[in-house]
Amino acid sequence: MNVRPVVFAKAPQPGRVKTRLIPALGPDGAAALARRLLRHTLTEALAAGFGPVELCASPDPAHPAWKETALPPGLVLTPQGDGDLGARMARAARRHIDTGRAVVLLGTDCPALTCGRLRRIAAALHQGQAVLVPALDGGYVALGLSRFHPALFEAIAWGGDAVAATTCARLRRLGWRFHCLPPLADIDRPGDLRHLPATWRICR
Incomplete structure (x- = not known):
């Protein structure tokens, strides 16, 4: 199965x-961490x-x-376009799925998301239509899809603590076979900084 990782990211500009990390790191420190997370995610995906x-x-x-x-x-750069996060992810997912590719939608907030875990997502897609990697805060770190349905992206409170649970409930209602892998930590708030690898402590 042809799998396309799609990484959603903002340019790492201070401020x-x-x-939400600016109180702990300052604008420049928060941007430096965003840059490090972006580089990590892209490197692991490649x-x-x-x-x-x-x-x-x-x-x-x-x-x-x-x-x-x-x-x-080795990157293909595309614009996210307009709309909320759900609309932007839906467009990207549909664009690839409609051409016969599976897609793995990724953010850049999770230092524990490694190439090995991405390969596990791809392997699980051979046994179902979706794979979800929840985040400890209730969102998700990655969503792999070999089929598309707009219900997975519509009317969800992105950034809230029920994103993964809502997505799982909708996958069940669709009747799809899906896998939910162990949750991982996103780095979004000052309390999350404890989840950074030891070699990244310089970002604090």
């Missing part, structure tokens, strides 16, 4: 990313060996903020 990795970017990839951001080779 515009990881704003190392998983699925082929090209798509960076679905905000703002548009032509924006000067992206020209100032060092990105690894």
